[in-house]
Amino acid sequence: MPGDGLPVPAGLSAVLAAAAGRAAEQPVGGAPALREAACGYWERRGLPTRLGRVAAAPGAPALLVALTAALGGDVLVPRPCAAWWAPYARLLGRPVFHVPTPAESGGVPDPYALLETVRRVRDEGGDPRLLVLSVADDPTATVAPPELLHATAEAAAGEGLHLVSDETWRDTLHSPHDTVLLSPAEMLPGQVTVVTDLAGALLPPSWPAAVARFPADATGRDLHARVLDVLTALGARVAEPVAAAAGHALGEPADVVERRAAAVRLHASVAAAAHAAVVAAGAFARPPQAGRHLYVDLGPLRAGLAAHGVGDAQELEDLLTTRLGMPAPGGHRFGDDLGALRVRLATGPLLGDTDEERTECLTSPSPLELPHVQRALMSLRSVFDDLRDDAQRRESPR
Template identity: 60%
Template sequence: MQRQWTAPAPADREDGGLPVLPELAERFAGAVDRTAPEPVGGSAELRDAACGYWSRRGLWTDPAHVVVAPGAEPLLLALLASASGGDVLLPRPCAAWYAPLVRLVDRRAYHAPVPAECGGLPDPFALLETVRRIRAEDGRPRMLLLSVADDPTGTVAPPELMHEVCEAAVAEGLLIVSDETWRDTVHHPHGTVLLSPAEMCPDDVIVLSDLVGAFTPAGWPSAIARFPATERGVELRARVLSLLTAVRSGLPAPVAAASAYALDEPPPVRARTAAAARTHGAVAAAAYRALTAVGALCRPPQAGRHLYADLDELRGVLAARNITDSVELERELSGRLGRGVAGGHRFGDPPHTLRVRLSTLPLLGAADAQRQRALDAPDPLELPHVKEALAAFDTGFRALIEDGG
């Protein structure tokens, strides 16, 4: 029997987000009377700010190699449409929005599995095998899209794996697109080594980062891309700009002003970024303990605001409740937890798997005031509303697998 189409899972941005940083709001409000449209691809000020941001992370960049767009989705779409055809390789699992954009430009997407606790990087041997399979089917593998600090798994790729994957991809002639949206959300930055593929293969990597990951509210979409300083990079950037211009895809002036301020990383921004990473890390660790205590497999979260849980070890118990795949698991958990969760089928995993992505954001509270208290607290786990949210989280999973649930 053919499965019915299911509506997209509620996006994390529908949970609101963290309270807007006051200094960021001031920059936004100060630009509301600017009536002239921002240049497509970003103003000189904004591109300079992006260069400073990357330079502080060891990636020297010239403004001529930068493009800014209203969100990672339109930026990646323009990039896919501008590249010279061919098939796209994706990790499995990967961010839910990757594959639909590949299909939208009439390209084929192939998935290569990600080893446990390895960020959004595929196993290098599986990657090479996938490339060989594509070519055996008369395909043309051209691009590899990956993420070093991963959505959906919340893990960070180890440097040794990064080297192996980059070497394999470059040897096979693949252009690497590195989604680094979550790189500034590492929970324990002093104990986690995070490298960009652009540090290893500067001529073969386009870096993409959505500011919504660490800096700006979800309602102010802004993303930046860094192109290689090569002839191919210059040509590809020009094509992307042409497409963005055709659809008038520039940032509104208030968003551009706020984005430039955020990318300059003054003390208030740095403090907020650190507080958010610390708070999400504490809550994610508590949720991880709750998941593993009931028998779920889960990759220890290292970055971002997501956990990726595998309940296959509980398949027998769940089957007794008519839960046999990730579609049914998504529906059941959304009801039990009182908010939308996303099954693994939305991230490239086969539907028969019992995997689900969970967000830590709702555990910080439902209102801005509660989330601000969580950000300000030395230990957010001691706050009553966070304790209550984590208790409900634990109860929801325990009731799912216990008799009478």
């Protein structure tokens, strides 16, 4: 998960420090105070939640492992998808099937491709039970339109699939007043478990905490109980100081809300500038709508990349990581085809090298005009322009 690159807010640090001397353990699934804070968080987003249908864990991966183990069967995910989804299912010995996404967005499978994949898996003796999706997506940084989500949710429901909606990035919309984000739990309240990793918008990635919201019916009750059994077997408890900070953040006091909004504005502006740079060089990328990253397809520059010995996503990752001086994970890490020349670029590394520079980005009314940000974006443009020029030189004369 790409971090925001920013210093920890003073308010959160104070809450964590105040709880550092607590010796008691959080119970598996989270203490009532943490779960009540999660209920309030979802209530404010139009998802009324019962206290007995919430579980907390030290990060979303623990919750997904527990859900996959509790539900059984085969797992369906979009192509591409968050890098950590498929490995945890495979860890449990569960087959994972990637379903193509439509051209306009990632995170949610095409409904017709989903139906065809389910049919094929069953014809081959498989047992698909779980579909994991994300409306605000990592890695593509897009937000699936409501009509697509509705069609896919209906298709999944018709096939008896349980949906896990990873809503880690829902609070990082770049244009929150212009982008409509719906949770599938609003459409299928009895068949959707919502998972939110607080590292998306509320906590630093080094403070692992995530919460899950289960359906309110008997199915949700039974699934919640089975998930708690798995979390108990794993010893997956949120550390007490982190739980205190998580509860504070989920309560969304003014300082947390203001900091989150400032961070989202910052990353949105840098992502837009990075998107303009890569598109101007001839690469393809959907305009980023959420998160702090963008997903770039360098297929149009394949001829130039071949001159550098790049023929697949791993080789592209190696080249760009070296040239950019920042991580550039290839699309194969997100379940994409190895032969496709795609990478995810994070915006955090473009904010500076020191806490002072990154804090200046957060407080500046014009962060793109700061010298260190301009240098970082200029370096990005230079790398992609060089690849464009290489591709043009290698094109056959007309």
